[in-house]
Amino acid sequence: MPKTANFSGVIAPVLTPFGEDGGPDVERFIEHCHWLMAEGCTGLAPFGTTSEGNSLGVDERMELLEELVDDGMEPEALMPGTGTCSLADAVVLTKHAVDLGCGGVLMLPPFYYKAPSEDGLFRFFAQAIEEVADDRLKVYLYHIPPVAQVGFSIPLIGRLLKEFPDTVVGLKDSSGDWSNTAAILAAYPGFEVFPGSEVFLLDGLKNGAAGCISATCNVSAAAIRNVYDNWQGADAQKLQDGITALRKAIQAFPMIPALKALIAHYRRDPEWANVRPPFTALPAAEADKVIRTLADAHGFKLDFAKAA
Amino acid sequence: MPKTANFSGVIAPVLTPFGEDGGPDVERFIEHCHWLMAEGCTGLAPFGTTSEGNSLGVDERMELLEELVDDGMEPEALMPGTGTCSLADAVVLTKHAVDLGCGGVLMLPPFYYKAPSEDGLFRFFAQAIEEVADDRLKVYLYHIPPVAQVGFSIPLIGRLLKEFPDTVVGLKDSSGDWSNTAAILAAYPGFEVFPGSEVFLLDGLKNGAAGCISATCNVSAAAIRNVYDNWQGADAQKLQDGITALRKAIQAFPMIPALKALIAHYRRDPEWANVRPPFTALPAAEADKVIRTLADAHGFKLDFAKAA
Numbered sequence: 001m002p003k004t005a006n007f008s009g010v011i012a013p014v015l016t017p018f019g020e021d022g023g024p025d026v027e028r029f030i031e032h033c034h035w036l037m038a039e040g041c042t043g044l045a046p047f048g049t050t051s052e053g054n055s056l057g058v059d060e061r062m063e064l065l066e067e068l069v070d071d072g073m074e075p076e077a078l079m080p081g082t083g084t085c086s087l088a089d090a091v092v093l094t095k096h097a098v099d100l101g102c103g104g105v106l107m108l109p110p111f112y113y114k115a116p117s118e119d120g121l122f123r124f125f126a127q128a129i130e131e132v133a134d135d136r137l138k139v140y141l142y143h144i145p146p147v148a149q150v151g152f153s154i155p156l157i158g159r160l161l162k163e164f165p166d167t168v169v170g171l172k173d174s175s176g177d178w179s180n181t182a183a184i185l186a187a188y189p190g191f192e193v194f195p196g197s198e199v200f201l202l203d204g205l206k207n208g209a210a211g212c213i214s215a216t217c218n219v220s221a222a223a224i225r226n227v228y229d230n231w232q233g234a235d236a237q238k239l240q241d242g243i244t245a246l247r248k249a250i251q252a253f254p255m256i257p258a259l260k261a262l263i264a265h266y267r268r269d270p271e272w273a274n275v276r277p278p279f280t281a282l283p284a285a286e287a288d289k290v291i292r293t294l295a296d297a298h299g300f301k302l303d304f305a306k307a308a
Numbered sequence: 309m310p311k312t313a314n315f316s317g318v319i320a321p322v323l324t325p326f327g328e329d330g331g332p333d334v335e336r337f338i339e340h341c342h343w344l345m346a347e348g349c350t351g352l353a354p355f356g357t358t359s360e361g362n363s364l365g366v367d368e369r370m371e372l373l374e375e376l377v378d379d380g381m382e383p384e385a386l387m388p389g390t391g392t393c394s395l396a397d398a399v400v401l402t403k404h405a406v407d408l409g410c411g412g413v414l415m416l417p418p419f420y421y422k423a424p425s426e427d428g429l430f431r432f433f434a435q436a437i438e439e440v441a442d443d444r445l446k447v448y449l450y451h452i453p454p455v456a457q458v459g460f461s462i463p464l465i466g467r468l469l470k471e472f473p474d475t476v477v478g479l480k481d482s483s484g485d486w487s488n489t490a491a492i493l494a495a496y497p498g499f500e501v502f503p504g505s506e507v508f509l510l511d512g513l514k515n516g517a518a519g520c521i522s523a524t525c526n527v528s529a530a531a532i533r534n535v536y537d538n539w540q541g542a543d544a545q546k547l548q549d550g551i552t553a554l555r556k557a558i559q560a561f562p563m564i565p566a567l568k569a570l571i572a573h574y575r576r577d578p579e580w581a582n583v584r585p586p587f588t589a590l591p592a593a594e595a596d597k598v599i600r601t602l603a604d605a606h607g608f609k610l611d612f613a614k615a616a
Binding site: 023058059087088113114119120123131148278 | 330331362363364365366367368393394395396397400417418419420421422424425427428429431432435439454455456457458584585586587588
């Protein structure tokens with residue numbers, strides 16, 4: 001029985017704005033979410049790595065999500081990050097997201113203890129799924145070994161898919177290793193695989209990927225969506241080359257502070273540049289360099305008129 | 309003005325027992341804490357690495373701590389782990405511990421994002437200390453790069469000490485690198501440094517360390533305390549050699565499941581062997597091997613009679 005796709009297309013791991021008091025800024029967060037959807041995102045993944053999600057408290061995450069849904073965002077379009085080192089907190093966050101009607105959740109493995117056994121990771125997810133105990137739950141595994149250090153091997157993915165075929169439905173692959181993405185796509189047809197960078201979008205789509213979930217969707221969703229919509233067209237490679245070049249230009253800078261500096265600049269809203277420790281905002285000269293480099297080499301700018 | 313020592317001696321990062329339902333077992337936890345103090349621990353550090361602390365939820369940690377203090381444990385003897393990836397949760401846990409009267413807190417750095425800047429880590433602690441805003445707060449930095457990956461450089465320790473001389477009072481060094489411990493002791497006299505293994509206890513004490521905070525204090529506190537009490541005596545090196553040999557025998561096995569297997573065996577309480585994912589309990593044959601190896605080579609056994 002083929003599964004129906006739950007998510008596809010261009011998904012932004014939404015940046016989290018912080019106010020002067022250091023807390024998450026609900027109003028800017030909601031505004032940014034609506035703008036991202038207007039720019040062409042097909043879904044949003046709040047509380048991912050780019051969102052400084054692990055720098056947020058359990059209560060902060062739940063409050064932001066509630067406010068967003070209360071404000072009218074379709075919960076089906078939301079795939080919040082709910083994986084934590086703690087099984088208990090992961091269950092609390094996941095239940096909360098399911099109860100709000102979120103289309104899915106993006107779950108990191110527990111990442112404090114290094115080199116856990118495959119069996120230990122399997123049991124973490126099995127126990128989380130059993131404790132949430134809700135048929136509406138759709139889990140996307142979040143594979144990001146460069147940051148989390150702990151990841152999902154191909155056999156572990158297979159074991160979870162076999163045990164929970166209606167619940168474990170996809171994976172974000174932020175390994176940065178196309179051969180790993182290709183191997184997962186080849187091993188598990190129908191599994192919703194999202195490369196963690198638009199650099200792999202066209203190759204991914206040609207091999208059955210569902211789209212991409214990428215940090216830079218926060219500032220270039222329209223161009224990425226254009227590749228997604230036209231991947232079988234004559235111009236596909238040319239469009240892909242454009243988003244690849246832009247991505248590479250952005251990732252030459254510290255990603256999260258650079259994305260926030262861009263939004264702060266084009267929104268003329270300096271507070272948008274705030275980050276939470278352990279990150280630090282870009283110094284003014286560095287922020288200027290990001291803005292100028294992208295504008296000069298890629299004609300990059302952001303337009304917030306349509307969201308006004 | 310010399311600071312008064314807040315903690316010294318033999319501190320156990322208390323194992324967390326889990327019940328059949330997967331939740332922390334309050335009764336066994338309290339019983340184990342009292343037994344550890346009776347065995348000679350001078351303090352307890354619940355929710356450390358050995359405690360599977362990062363596998364516990366924010367609420368679970370607070371409840372266990374409250375129950376322990378309600379049961380009569382002196383809060384001055386407690387140094388709970390309160391560092392998390394999230395500044396918000398770290399503040400909640402730290403405030404809670406201070407309000408309960410805990411003698412100190414043991415704070416991991418935020419460990420999700422890798423290679424944070426020194427400035428970013430400084431700001432994390434500065435912001436946490438400012439948000440807790442309580443003169444009673446005593447912070448012990450938890451340096452455990454083999455697990456957390458993120459740690460405290462010697463300049464960062466100096467910067468925190470200089471900015472918060474009455475609050476940042478010590479450090480647990482679980483680097484496993486004696487040269488690092490020695491360098492911290494040499495750089496900051498009066499700073500309360502605890503090696504993370506009793507292997508370095510005698511060398512530490514000779515160089516101004518305050519004691520040790522070690523996983524194996526969960527099963528061998530009496531012998532470790534004996535070294536602490538007699539480190540200037542004629543037998544000191546011989547006593548040290550004994551606890552070093554036992555530590556090395558235990559750490560040949562997966563530490564947390566092995567410690568729990570030992571307690572389960574000598575308490576005749578199989579449930580004590582439960583661990584939370586991503587850990588898995590030792591298979592019966594492995595558990596038997598730990599018990600037999602230690603008994604045969606070291607005459608090791610645990611006596612719970614005095615706690616009965």
